[in-house]
Amino acid sequence: MKNILILSILLLGTISQTNAQLKLRTPEGKIVLLFDNGTWKYEEIKNVEKPVAQIKSxxxxxxxxxxxxxxxxxxxxxxxxxxxxxxxxxxxxxxxxxxxxxxxxxxxxxxxxxxxxxxxxxxxxxxxxxxxxxxxxxxxxxxxxxxxxxxxxxxxxxxxxxxxxxxxxxxxxxxxxxxxxxxxxxxxxxxxxxxxxxxxxxxxxxxxxxxxxxx
Missing domain, CATH: 2.60.40 (Immunoglobulin-like)
Incomplete structure (x- = not known):
């Protein structure tokens, strides 16, 4: 089942190479990480905090x-x-x-x-x-x-x-x-x-x- 899912992503998504894994973007825009051992997971999205303006006195x-x-x-x-x-x-x-x-x-x-x-x-x-x-x-x-x-x-x-x-x-x-x-x-x-x-x-x-x- 995993192999079918991975194959589907490969066919429909965009692929890029990272250090020890493949990084794929699905048609929905999600990033999937494929590891050498055959496992995969969605890439975690890290929230970047923007600087907040100081409130005046x-x-x-x-x-x-x-x-x-x-x-x-x-x-x-x-x-x-x-x-x-x-x-x-x-x-x-x-x-x-x-x-x-x-x-x-x-x-x-x-x-x-x-x-x-x-x-x-x-x-x-x-x-x-x-x-x-x-x-x-x-x-x-x-x-x-x-x-x-x-x-x-x-x-x-x-x-x-x-x-x-x-x-x-x-x-x-x-x-x-x-x-x-x-x-x-x-x-x-x-x-x-x-x-x-x-x-x-x-x-x-x-x-x-x-x-x-x-x-």
Missing amino acids: AEEIAKPLVIIDTELESQTVIKGISEKLNKFSDTNNQVKADFQIISIEGKVILKTNWKIMDAEGFRFFGFITKKSKMLFSLSNGESIELQYAEDFEPKEYPKYKFTTFAAELELNEDQIRKLQNAYLEKVEMYWSRRTESYEIFNPDYFVKELPKIIK
Whole structure:
């Protein structure tokens, strides 16, 4: 049985040579290690910890906010498994959100670009509406709610099997201070058709990005 599995991987996967073994990549992207004694195992994925930005002092965060006009780069902040999509696929089950902060004339806009790995995202998630919100759990034990103020329709890409939701909201002064005072730990997204929890990919996003728009 093992020989059949190994042969299948050899036929369908990509092969590379390591010290005393063969390293193969399956069509699903997993790495399989084949040893000289005929045994095999999946390669362990080691998580590389990224440096985390330091939180400023309470006194520094409490200072009056003077917002400068600027447009920051988009970054991936949320990346996790959708409980709903996971019921149908072990691979196309991810939800991702890129954030971008734009400040102009004293207003701070948070643009959120969601990507759902489903060609018909509307059927499961619906729209982002005025009732939609992101509820973040923070590292200091608190939570913060970011509410959308408008309705946004999804854009579906059947050929590429994903759906995007481009939406935005405005951050007020209290939210700006609170987001600088803790790291993101988890998020609950309230779509029009369901609520799901997702993992945070970039926990110090607001801690490192918000100071860039403050004079």
